[in-house]
Amino acid sequence: MKHQLLIIYIIFILGGCATHPTVSTTPMVQGEKRYGWSWSAENVFPYLWYRYGLSDKDDIGIRVGPAIYGTGFDYSRILYNKGNKWDVMNLAWSLNPNYNTDFTYYKFKQRMNKDDTPGAISWWGLRMMYIAKGITGGTSTRIGFLLGGQPNNKWGYEIGYNHDFSSMPISNLFDFSWNDTVKADSTLNRRYGDTPHTDPASGLPTEYSRLTGISFRIYVNLEMTPSAAAD
Secondary structure, eight states, X not given: OHHHXXXXXXXXXXXXXXXXXXXXXXXXXXXXXXXXXXXXXXXXXXXXXXXXXXXXXXXXXXXXXXXXXXEEEEEEEEEEEETTEEEEEEEEEEESTTOEEEEEEEEEEEEEOTTSOEEEEEEEEEEEEEESSOTTSOOEEEEEEEEEEEEETTEEEEEEEEEOTTTSOGGGTTOTTHHHHHHHOHHHHHHHTTSOSBOTTTOOBOTTOGGGGEEEEEEEEEEEEOOGGGO
């Protein structure tokens, strides 16, 4: 079992082949600019990100990674904002071996320190992910949950998982012998035999793999530039 877990972990680190944006964790104003870098386990290499405030409710983001990993763009809009809580809708497109489109609904909350200054930020979200054409040429539709936190304005993290119910039952998520299970069970083979989790040609996780649904990211804010109107 330990050997199997190690293999799963190595594959996970070497590429889950689906990437996601680094959104703004606080509301932006028109003309505001932010940039930094992120490292995600599913992306293998760090990527640079840049965000620009279109208004006090809308902002856009661009990501640039090495080769095709991590590159993409996204749009965010604040749907609710009251006190130390706000909700954000984000639409994102990412370029990678299993290039994906995301729709994510975030709920943010900022803690207030004893001196009434803004403190750490936490959030959770619901995400729908669509892979129109993956490594094996198939389509994957996923839905999942994520959690994140930003202890200070320098860095933060996010972890989540999106499941493809057409590729395997959620009850078998921790079945580390899933490939053998499918082959041994005729009923499962009829249902899931055409959704391979590993690409025979490259050995990478396919659009159907549970590894493709895993997301873990650490990001660093390098600069926050106020808008000209705020100066």
